[in-house]
Amino acid sequence: MPELPDLEIFSRNLEQQLSGKLLKEVIVKNGKKLNVSVKELKSAIEDQKLNQVFRAGKELYFGFENKAVLSIHMMLKGELHLSKQETVPKHAIIELLFKDGTQFCLTDFQGMAKATLNPAADETPDALAPEVDxxxxxxxxxxxxxxxxxxxxxxxxxxxxxxxxxxxxxxxxxxxxxxxxxxxxxxxxxxxxxxxxxxxxxxxxxxxxxxxxxxxxxxxxxxxxxxxxxxxxxxxxxxxxxxxxxxxxxxxxxxxxxx
The missing domain is CATH 1.10.8.50 (Helicase, Ruva Protein; domain 3)
Known part of the structure; x- marks a missing residue:
């Protein structure tokens, strides 16, 4: 399972690659791992510009221009993929297809990785937060x-x-x-x-x-x-x-x- 240091680097690299891009389409392959309907997710983030990607705890957060946030938890065996190929990786959970052709995909052969729209605020401090003394x-x-x-x-x-x-x-x-x-x-x-x-x-x-x-x-x-x-x-x-x-x-x- 990726831990804080891994995810910190992932978030920085995804921020660099995806920030400012317009999300054309979101494709959900495993709706059981969503907290909302596929329709609601599409309505919230499709045709929106991605403003930022950041990490908190063991989750990655994708923040859009309209203030919608999509969080991703990779769980034990989740993997992230970024390419401009149309081929969808095996065991896809969710795909984000951007207008410029960039494809971001979360996969998990165990089917446990999950995506959450507008997750509730978590008051538990991150391990690198200043208050952790x-x-x-x-x-x-x-x-x-x-x-x-x-x-x-x-x-x-x-x-x-x-x-x-x-x-x-x-x-x-x-x-x-x-x-x-x-x-x-x-x-x-x-x-x-x-x-x-x-x-x-x-x-x-x-x-x-x-x-x-x-x-x-x-x-x-x-x-x-x-x-x-x-x-x-x-x-x-x-x-x-x-x-x-x-x-x-x-x-x-x-x-x-x-x-």
């Missing part, structure tokens, strides 16, 4: 007995962090992913806050440097801990892996457990 974590974690990694992954607590980056953040902060969130001391919450921003912002830089035109997929080769190809952390400590369901947690014994 040590005080934020202290307030949120105070009532959370769950493992800190699970809390970081909860999109109702903080938006944008997924499995891979949660592992990277907790390793950099020196906090075990199995620590109880409400037992983490204030000084470590400061470390966590710094790690969230540094890891995510650095990832955006790394992806932008090596894959400047990317609009789909995941780039993970620069990660320090969450990597099947690495056996030791940068400091030489063995990387341990615990599997819970379909999710794998990568960590080391350098990380302190708080319980």
């Amino acid at each position: 040590a005080g934020f974590f202290k307030k949120v974690f105070a009532a959370k007995k769950a493992a800190v990694k699970n809390v970081l992954l909860d999109q109702h607590v903080i938006r944008g962090i997924g499995n891979a980056y949660a592992d990277e953040i907790l390793w950099e902060a020196g906090i075990s992913p199995f620590s109880a969130a409400n037992k983490i001391p204030d000084d470590k919450l400061k470390d966590l806050c710094k790690a969230v921003r540094h890891v995510l912002e650095n990832a955006v830089k790394q992806i932008s440097k090596t894959h400047p035109d990317i609009i789909s997929g995941e780039v993970r080769d620069f990660l320090k801990i969450h990597s099947a190809k690495k056996t030791n952390s940068p400091s030489g400590v063995p990387i341990l892996i615990v599997k819970t369901g379909a999710r794998k947690t990568y960590y080391t014994e350098e990380q302190e457990v708080f319980n």
